[in-house]
Amino acid sequence: MANDILMELQTGKIIELMKQGKRIDGRALDEYRKLEIFHNISQNAEGSARVKLGETEVVAGVKMVPGDPFPETPAEGSISVGAEFLPLSSPTFESGPPGPEETELARVVDRGIRESKCLNFEDLCIKEKEKVWIAFIDMYTINFDGNLFDACSIAAMSALMQAKVPKLDKEYRIVKGEYSGKLELHRKPLLSTFSKIAGQIVVDTNFAEEKATEARFSVATTEDNYMAAFQKGLSGSFSGKEIDDCIELAFKKAKEIRKHL
Amino acid sequence: MEKEIQYVKNGKRLDGRGLEDLRKLKIEAGVISKADGSCYLEWGQNKVFASVYGPREALPKHIQNPYKALVDYQYRMATFSVPDRKNPKPGRREIEIGKVSGEALEKAIFLERFPNTTIDVYVEILDSNAGTRVAALTAASVALADAGIPMRDMVSAVGVGKAGGEIILDLNKDEEDAPDAVDIPIAILPRTEEVVLLQMDGLLTKEEWKKAFKLGVKGCKQVFEMQKEALRKKYLEAEKETAETENIEMMGD
Numbered sequence: 001m002a003n004d005i006l007m008e009l010q011t012g013k014i015i016e017l018m019k020q021g022k023r024i025d026g027r028a029l030d031e032y033r034k035l036e037i038f039h040n041i042s043q044n045a046e047g048s049a050r051v052k053l054g055e056t057e058v059v060a061g062v063k064m065v066p067g068d069p070f071p072e073t074p075a076e077g078s079i080s081v082g083a084e085f086l087p088l089s090s091p092t093f094e095s096g097p098p099g100p101e102e103t104e105l106a107r108v109v110d111r112g113i114r115e116s117k118c119l120n121f122e123d124l125c126i127k128e129k130e131k132v133w134i135a136f137i138d139m140y141t142i143n144f145d146g147n148l149f150d151a152c153s154i155a156a157m158s159a160l161m162q163a164k165v166p167k168l169d170k171e172y173r174i175v176k177g178e179y180s181g182k183l184e185l186h187r188k189p190l191l192s193t194f195s196k197i198a199g200q201i202v203v204d205t206n207f208a209e210e211k212a213t214e215a216r217f218s219v220a221t222t223e224d225n226y227m228a229a230f231q232k233g234l235s236g237s238f239s240g241k242e243i244d245d246c247i248e249l250a251f252k253k254a255k256e257i258r259k260h261l
Numbered sequence: 262m263e264k265e266i267q268y269v270k271n272g273k274r275l276d277g278r279g280l281e282d283l284r285k286l287k288i289e290a291g292v293i294s295k296a297d298g299s300c301y302l303e304w305g306q307n308k309v310f311a312s313v314y315g316p317r318e319a320l321p322k323h324i325q326n327p328y329k330a331l332v333d334y335q336y337r338m339a340t341f342s343v344p345d346r347k348n349p350k351p352g353r354r355e356i357e358i359g360k361v362s363g364e365a366l367e368k369a370i371f372l373e374r375f376p377n378t379t380i381d382v383y384v385e386i387l388d389s390n391a392g393t394r395v396a397a398l399t400a401a402s403v404a405l406a407d408a409g410i411p412m413r414d415m416v417s418a419v420g421v422g423k424a425g426g427e428i429i430l431d432l433n434k435d436e437e438d439a440p441d442a443v444d445i446p447i448a449i450l451p452r453t454e455e456v457v458l459l460q461m462d463g464l465l466t467k468e469e470w471k472k473a474f475k476l477g478v479k480g481c482k483q484v485f486e487m488q489k490e491a492l493r494k495k496y497l498e499a500e501k502e503t504a505e506t507e508n509i510e511m512m513g514d
Contacts, residue, residue: 100360103353115462217459227470230445230461233360235367237455240474247467 014212018198024208030249032150032204035260037158047163047183051155054206055145057089060137060155062163064183066126066172067134077124077132081110083139083152090144108191108231109139109153112220116189116228118160123184131172133165135183146206149218150257153191158261160185189228190257192250193218196236201246203253217243219250223258268425268439275435281476283419283431283483288400288491290407298408300491302400305433306390311400313408316378330375334363336397338386358394365398365418365448365458371411380410391434392420395446398458403488407495415488416457418448419480421473423463428472430480443469447477451485454478 014024021029033054042048045061069076083106085093098106113119124133137159139152163183167175195205195213205213215236220229227247232238238246272279284305293299296312303309319325336358340347366382382404384397395418402416422432424439437444443463449456465473 098353100356103356104360107353107357111462115464117464222464226464226466227461228464230459231361232456232459233364235364237368237450237457238459239455240478243456243459243474244471247470 010208011212014209015198018200018202018212021200023202025206027204029200029202030253032253032257033206035154035257037154037260039158039162045159046166046179047159047161049155049158049162050142051151051158053147053151053154053204055143056147056151056206057143058139058141058148058151058155060139060152060159062159062183063136063138064163064166064174065134065136066131066168066174069125069129069132073121074129075125075132076121077119077126077134078121079110079114079119079135079137081106081113081137081139081156083109083141083148085141085144085148089141093141093144104231104233105148105152106139108149108218108220108229109137109156111229111231112153112189112191113137113156113160116187116220116222116226118157118185118187118189120184120186126168126172135160135163144207146208146210147193147204149191149193149216150204153189153220154257154261157188157190161188161261187222187224187226188258188261189220189222190254191218191220191229192246192253194246194249196238196242201242203249217246219247221250221254223255225251266425266435266439268436269427269429274429276433278431280427280429281479283480284433286484286487288403288487290403290491290495296404296408298404298406298410300400300403300407302396302403304392304396304399305431306388307386307393307396308388309384309386309393309396309400311382311384311397311404313380313382313401313404313410315380315408316375316410317381319377319379324379325377327376329372330370330377331379332363332367332370332372332382333379334359334366334382334384334401336362336384336386336394338389338393342386342389358397361458361460362394362398362401365416366401366405368455368457369402369412369414369416369450370405371413374411380405391432391437391444392446394418395420395448398448399484399488403491406488406492414450414452415485416448417451417481417485417488418446418458419477419484421445421447421477421480423465423469423473428469428476430476443473445473445477447474447481449478449481451482 036052048061164179167178298313423443424436448458
């Protein structure tokens with residue numbers, strides 16, 4: 001707790017430095033912290049990953065579950081994305097049902113994956129009108145030091161890339177420990193999140209910087225130059241020019257990160 | 262093979278609008294007498310009530326901010342407002358919309374004048390056909406102004422996006438269901454064109470975005486004119502009523 005209060009007290013210093021285009025940890029405005037990705041952290045998951053972005057750490061796992069198709073899309077499977085801020089990861093997180101922050105995070109990660117057509121939902125059809133795969137992608141925070149949007153997006157993407165599709169018996173029950181193949185991905189969307197602090201736009205904010213952030217903007221970009229999702233958050237604003245600059249940088253940064261996947 | 266729908270034909274859309282036309286928009290301020298401020302809005306088929314209570318003491322006390330007012334924005338859809346009955350429990354979509362819409366309003370309000378308080382904004386969607394979150398935010402902004410809450414500017418919102426390969430303003434449900442549909446809710450402070458709400462889903466190129474943004478700002482400004490008009494109308498009516506009351510009183514003398 002003491003640590004977090006100290007960090008909040010840094011807000012003034014962060015803003016003062018930012019006015020000179022400097023950051024409290026000496027990084028450039030467009031510099032991410034060190035990224036590390038560890039695969040297959042859970043054997044029971046169909047795919048999983050642990051991502052460290054500086055001190056921020058999150059895990060994501062995929063579970064494939066046979067489910068009923070939606071009546072309006074009888075030949076399509078679906079995805080379901082969840083995010084939980086574990087109390088073990090920060091003195092500021094409490095247990096309980098997902099709050100607005102967790103809901104927003106999960107839905108923005110969901111939109112990037114869904115709208116980019118990263119997964120072809122028709123590939124997830126088992127038998128039309130009867131059974132389809134639902135890919136449950138659940139993300140948990142392990143250590144919270146800012147920028148959960150990008151960390152979770154990287155973790156979700158990494159977990160999907162590892163994911164295998166379980167084998168089914170005739171009654172559509174999963175045959176434990178057997179797989180019919182890998183989950184096929186068509187694109188690799190990644191979120192890039194920008195924070196506005198004292199009029200400057202920075203990437204990959206740490207916890208202390210997040211406390212000083214006025215406005216946040218996330219873009220999901222794909223390797224084939226599409227944008228699949230936007231999300232502006234917090235009480236500040238962006239000009240049209242700032243948004244265009246963020247978009248340009250998002251393509252560049254996501255490309256660098258994609259190499260690590 | 263299904264017949265392919267032509268979303269734009271000779272510059273006209275499925276419902277007869279041009280590419281840059283809004284659906285019919287009707288805004289009425291001050292419609293709920295118990296509220297501090299309120300608004301009823303119809304935008305195409307969308308129908309929304311918004312009301313504002315506050316600034317009032319934020320409770321429980323531990324949520325209070327000694328430096329500024331909180332904004333609690335609750336976006337809800339009536340169970341009958343969608344084709345298949347909606348579960349009355351607020352879903353993840355409603356929670357997310359409430360969060361980003363409240364944040365969008367925060368930029369417009371002089372929050373620092375009302376420490377330890379909350380400004381509660383409630384919107385209820387009664388009927389829907391794409392674009393309810395921007396309809397709701399537009400109504401909420403009018404309700405805030407109607408409540409006399411000091412603001413830097415209005416918040417004006419509109420949906421913009423893509424259907425059938427064209428960038429269009431104010432998508433309806435048919436257009437939102439197009440195979441290539443892109444939906445971009447956007448809200449600005451119309452005086453400065455600062456973007457306070459921006460979301461997008463679909464597949465969009467940078468060039469398409471630039472075009473869409475321009476059209477969105479233009480749309481927001483049209484909405485802004487109607488918001489002002491709604492507020493003006495309410496005060497003109499109030500003035501008229503006062504004048505009439507005074508006349509009656511004078512006659513009584």
